Amino acid sequence: MALDKHPMWKAPQHHMDSDHQHDHVHWIELFYDLIHVVIIFLLGNYLSDHLNPIGFAIFTGVFIAIWFAWADSSVFNSLYVSTDIKHRFIMSSQIVTAMVMAASIPHIHDKGWMYFALAYSANRFITAYLYYRTDRLGIEETVLANKVSKNFAALTVIFAVSALIPAPYNYLLFALGIISIQLLYMLPKIGVLECSRFLPRLGHMSERFALLVLIVLGEGFFKLVITLSEKGIYKVSPDVLVNFIFGGISVFVLCWIYFDFVGNGKPKNTKKWTLVSWWLAHLLVMLAAVMIGVALSGEVKVGFWEPYPLKYATIGCIGLAVYLLSLLWIQKNIEYRVAHRFATAKIRFLGVFLAMITLVVVPFVPALIGNLLWGSALFSQIAIPVTKAYVTFQKEEASEP
Incomplete structure (x- = not known):
């Protein structure tokens, strides 16, 4: 069997270009989901310990941020069937960023914030790189992968800066980044949803x-x-x-x-x-x-x-x-x-x-x-x-x- 036909070495492929695509979740994605068991458990603990309006606002904001990070990665894996060895190493790195985010949650309202925001920035950078890689390999001939990779690269900077500036500006900048993610999907004409090939499985x-x-x-x-x-x-x-x-x-x-x-x-x-x-x-x-x-x-x-x-x-x-x-x-x-x-x-x-x-x-x-x-x-x-x-x-x- 040629290497490029084996899942371990086969290059990523847009599902619309594949004759053998299916809707089942790959074990790598399942493993990525498992780290969210820990994240959600710690978030629930945080809410239990901070049952007040400020605690609820922090819980909600962090949950939305983590959900979008999970969803953005899931969308990439739904668009592009990726199982090769490099993709597996990239996903292992993304799992590590999720681990750091999880460990930061109990103290996210003070000293844990910098670690959370930097890990979140790294997570966004990895998502940007996944799209950049498909563009560089010539897998995506339209502007889709290039456009999304640039969007997430810019957001990486925003989230990293939010880790280093004082409160409350750090939270405001971070929230602006989260809102921007959705606007870059949904805005008419310039949003990614306008791309015909932005259609996950x-x-x-x-x-x-x-x-x-x-x-x-x-x-x-x-x-x-x-x-x-x-x-x-x-x-x-x-x-x-x-x-x-x-x-x-x-x-x-x-x-x-x-x-x-x-x-x-x-x-x-x-x-x-x-x-x-x-x-x-x-x-x-x-x-x-x-x-x-x-x-x-x-x-x-x-x-x-x-x-x-x-x-x-x-x-x-x-x-x-x-x-x-x-x-x-x-x-x-x-x-x-x-x-x-x-x-x-x-x-x-x-x-x-x-x-x-x-x-x-x-x-x-x-x-x-x-x-x-x-x-x-x-x-x-x-x-x-x-x-x-x-x-x-x-x-x-x-x-x-």
Whole structure:
């Protein structure tokens, strides 16, 4: 076999130019996703330790920044099928930058910032180099790779400078860089989305989104189990154990409603706004999932009869509302599936309404009542569609000749 036909030495190739492209995620990409288990866990810990408006703002900003770094790398790997040995070394370097970012998170509001911003800058530089390499090798004959590599190279400088200047200017400059990333994708005429070959493998990206959602939701189990293990499972009362079980089932149902109704769903068309909506809605779904995971860790901090901790309840109720609205947004932008007949906007809005009612009453009622209300908001999103589907399919079957 010639070297250039073996995955270890075969040059990167745009998926539109390949006769053998597929949508499955490569193990290198999966390994890159795994480091985000640590990042998301540490981000959740940061939010738990800083449950106040400033802490939430920092958590949200850092999550968005890390999500874009992950997504930009995923888009490259979706556009260009790259498995050669040099690409593997490049990806290993990008994994190292993610490791440094993760280690910086517990102290990101002070001495950890410089390390985070410099690692983020290096991460952006590596993404720029991936595109530059495809351009230099002549793999991309249009302006696409050259354009994106220049964009990310410029952003590399912005993020590096933000590591070295004093607060609050460092945060403002960094935020400007994050906003610029999206503008360089979306702006009319000059945005990368205007390039005809800027069309990732939609099945591949939907699988990447689904895998990261699974990772993000799985952090909710981490939070619950670690919180209880640190407290001592033998020390807690039976009602705390019931709350613990309720939290675990809730995480499972969150996965259920994502995968049944939108998981692995491809956009219904390749129009720019459809792709942008699909992209941003997944960002919000994952952000909300982390919020809910942190909120559920409060289940082992309270029994049945005292009120649920208000700070945890606040991010849990708002997180659930955002999660359900984001699912609806994704559903509107992906290909139709049978489940969409029963997961209607009315059901999603019912869940949002119940979540907001829970937020209003939770300081004044026992945690048992708060859990029942919040659980009704969540479990209704499965119970109602499944019941409607069962009844509908039974009637349709009975009416068949």
